[in-house]
Amino acid sequence: MIKLKADLHLHSVLSPCGDLLMTPAEIIKKAKKEKIDVLALTDHNSAENVEVLQYYAEQYNLKIIPAMEAETKEEIHILCYFPDMKSLLNWQEIIYNNLSDQENDEDFFGAQIKCGYDDEYQSKIKYLLAASVNLSLEKVVEKVKELGGIAVPSHLDRKHSIISQLGFIPPELSFITVEISKNTEPKSFLRQFPNFNKFQFMQNSDSHYLKEIKAYQNLIVEKFSFSEFKKAVEKKDGRKIELIKT
Amino acid sequence: MTVKELVDLFNLEIVAGPNLEKEIDGVYIGDLLSNVMARAEKDNLWLTVQGHQNVVAVALLVELSAVILVEDFEYEENSVQRACQKGVNLLKTKKKSYDLACKFCESEI
Numbered sequence: 001m002i003k004l005k006a007d008l009h010l011h012s013v014l015s016p017c018g019d020l021l022m023t024p025a026e027i028i029k030k031a032k033k034e035k036i037d038v039l040a041l042t043d044h045n046s047a048e049n050v051e052v053l054q055y056y057a058e059q060y061n062l063k064i065i066p067a068m069e070a071e072t073k074e075e076i077h078i079l080c081y082f083p084d085m086k087s088l089l090n091w092q093e094i095i096y097n098n099l100s101d102q103e104n105d106e107d108f109f110g111a112q113i114k115c116g117y118d119d120e121y122q123s124k125i126k127y128l129l130a131a132s133v134n135l136s137l138e139k140v141v142e143k144v145k146e147l148g149g150i151a152v153p154s155h156l157d158r159k160h161s162i163i164s165q166l167g168f169i170p171p172e173l174s175f176i177t178v179e180i181s182k183n184t185e186p187k188s189f190l191r192q193f194p195n196f197n198k199f200q201f202m203q204n205s206d207s208h209y210l211k212e213i214k215a216y217q218n219l220i221v222e223k224f225s226f227s228e229f230k231k232a233v234e235k236k237d238g239r240k241i242e243l244i245k246t
Numbered sequence: 247m248t249v250k251e252l253v254d255l256f257n258l259e260i261v262a263g264p265n266l267e268k269e270i271d272g273v274y275i276g277d278l279l280s281n282v283m284a285r286a287e288k289d290n291l292w293l294t295v296q297g298h299q300n301v302v303a304v305a306l307l308v309e310l311s312a313v314i315l316v317e318d319f320e321y322e323e324n325s326v327q328r329a330c331q332k333g334v335n336l337l338k339t340k341k342k343s344y345d346l347a348c349k350f351c352e353s354e355i
Binding site: 163 | 280296299
């Protein structure tokens with residue numbers, strides 16, 4: 001088995017809350033500096049910058065997992081990871097079809113920028129991405145699975161999490177891995193929610209600024225591939241996620 | 247007042263009504279289930295926009311008299327099934343929480 005340093009939750013300029021310097025090339029450069037091996041860009045309800053990120057990742061010899069952070073009808077944030085760009089783009093279409101037609105108020109929420117292969121701002125997304133889509137939590141998990149992907153509920157210790165919105169995790173959803181934010185650690189989280197000890201934790205930077213990008217975990221896998229990553233998330237065959245003590 | 251009397255008085259729609267003779271004591275309004283679990287009290291009516299199946303579990307846990315989904319929001323299908331099985335009353339209305347609460351207030355609920 002090998003250890004891969006992974007940051008699997010961060011936002012680019014595409015997310016209205018993402019800093020204007022969070023362009024694909026700059027994200028990759030900072031990740032390289034932090035010795036990160038695997039990165040997943042998880043913008044809110046959109047994946048418009050993932051292809052360009054992939055392009056720069058290849059140049060810097062960094063691995064990418066195609067991803068998005070979706071917001072369900074119940075206003076729960078869910079990290080959605082996919083085996084390839086094609087399935088991510090299929091997912092993006094499902095999300096776009098269920099997005100409300102409220103336009104983004106740039107002054108209030110921030111800009112939503114798609115970047116080109118030159119890492120320059122290319123265009124803006126008209127509709128507000130940082131809002132709930134008309135799909136229930138169960139539907140989101142089901143559809144991500146159908147596309148061969150895997151869903152991990154975001155930052156359980158914060159707002160817009162399953163816990164804050166729904167009080168507890170519906171047992172039918174059989175998650176094995178859940179994310180806790182970088183602001184907590186498993187011990188204090190479990191003190192507050194003792195019955196979460198059956199879960200494996202993922203911990204990410206959830207960066208909105210370049211300086212925040214950092215790995216909080218290692219993927220313990222045979223080699224890098226989506227199926228190996230999926231096994232780690234499902235804690236199968238000796239693959240797992242190991243948090244780095246900070 | 248029982249849930250049945252409330253339904254008649256305020257013209258509410260019954261989506262699941264397995265336990266309509268239940269007595270009502272007070273009202274709680276909120277959409278964050280974590281907060282409802284902590285704050286709502288036994289026999290309260292609960293006004294919310296959340297139709298997720300966890301609503302039924304929370305209503306059961308806190309022993310609420312009924313859930314009222316406001317603003318014409320819809321319950322998830324499995325919420326309704328579960329409510330019937332577990333004896334939780336699910337009601338709905340087109341009204342907003344505030345307007346309904348004002349009406350409740352006038353009737354001293």
